Amino acid sequence: MTVDSGEQSVVDDLRHALKHLADEYLPGMDVTELGALSVELTESRRQLDGVIAAVVAEAARAGVPASVGQRTMAQYIASRTHERPAVIRADERVGRWVSSLRLIEEAMLDGRLSRQHTDHLRRLENIRVAMAMQRDQHLFVEWARDLEWKSFENACAYWLKVNAVRFAH
Numbered sequence: 001m002t003v004d005s006g007e008q009s010v011v012d013d014l015r016h017a018l019k020h021l022a023d024e025y026l027p028g029m030d031v032t033e034l035g036a037l038s039v040e041l042t043e044s045r046r047q048l049d050g051v052i053a054a055v056v057a058e059a060a061r062a063g064v065p066a067s068v069g070q071r072t073m074a075q076y077i078a079s080r081t082h083e084r085p086a087v088i089r090a091d092e093r094v095g096r097w098v099s100s101l102r103l104i105e106e107a108m109l110d111g112r113l114s115r116q117h118t119d120h121l122r123r124l125e126n127i128r129v130a131m132a133m134q135r136d137q138h139l140f141v142e143w144a145r146d147l148e149w150k151s152f153e154n155a156c157a158y159w160l161k162v163n164a165v166r167f168a169h
Contacts (some may be wrong), residue, residue, distance in 0.1 A: 047111030057095025104129035
């Protein structure tokens with residue numbers, strides 16, 4: 001993938017597609033089209049958020065900030081985009097954490113798990129349940145697919161309660 005060369009990059013294609021969508025005359029769309037577009041864009045955002053988290057974490061591991069005299073990816077990106085550093089730190093945190101959980105990472109990268117789902121799971125993990133989390137990755141992906149948010153949170157809370165007790169002994 002090229003980013004800085006003269007060739008058209010994947011990111012350029014994405015920006016062009018987003019510009020095309022932004023140029024659509026939304027008031028002219030019927031209710032069905034608007035509903036479908038809303039769902040499709042939200043699903044696309046899930047996938048894009050996952051890719052951003054993975055790329056930011058990998059860039060940090062590769063030493064991108066140090067290569068230009070900055071300490072963190074948050075500083076590096078914020079200085080170029082004026083994004084809140086806390087948002088960038090959250091992306092990096094999720095990207096680093098998920099890199100050790102193959103099924104969850106794949107689900108985040110293909111849009112089946114949102115960054116919010118993934119961050120919720122990250123906050124559940126502790127030394128007592130780390131092995132269970134590795135084992136049960138498929139459950140979390142299924143729950144994110146099948147359950148609305150509150151039910152997902154409840155299922156995760158129950159999972160944590162059961163597994164924290166099981167592995168504490």
